[in-house]
Amino acid sequence: ILNVEQSPQSLHVQEGDSTNFTCSFPSSNFYALHWYRWETAKSPEALFVMTLNGDEKKKGRISATLNTKEGYSYLYIKGSQPEDSATYLCAFLPGSARQLTFGSGTQLTVLP
């Protein structure tokens, strides 16, 4: 059973704050790391698919970094807005399997 952990479990920030959270995954047999945003009453939405050690991806105010050697990825949100409130999920894809293993997510609440 693969262990994918996300921290913190939940986070409350004020509008305009920058924030970041962590995804830890096995450092061996890496193929890809996915990030998804899941807003209440909606479907999970893909943010990033990261495959290379040292990868940095950016989408608007959201960015992510990847360290496959030590098995972690950071997601950063700059200048948080209330519409960023959602659960952020990471998912690990090993080279030996074709199924994503999801972490339990970080629930972000941005207070106006």
Added chain:
Amino acid sequence: KAGVTQTPRYLIKTRGQQVTLSCSPISGHRSVSWYQQTPGQGLQFLFEYFSETQRNKGNFPGRFSGRQFSNSRSEMNVSTLELGDSALYLCASSRGRLGYGYTFGSGTRLTVV
């Protein structure tokens, strides 16, 4: 383009019954994966189908089964329902290549009473 469509959105069933959930992927996507989410649990992988073949299966009992049709639509079946099967069932489609993200449907909320 149309997204991933799951039907029905909500379902209430009695213990012991069986249920079939449907998922229509994005046009051109040949891979369909199914996930279960229960309160307090992350997304748990059920199975993945690609070109009508099951490529992977998660750690669920044999009461959970699925299939994929030639048009890539997929169905998931749960027989002899138990109370613990109450969950949100999500399907996700992708092109099947590992470098692409998944597109999720809105899910089917199953309640077993």
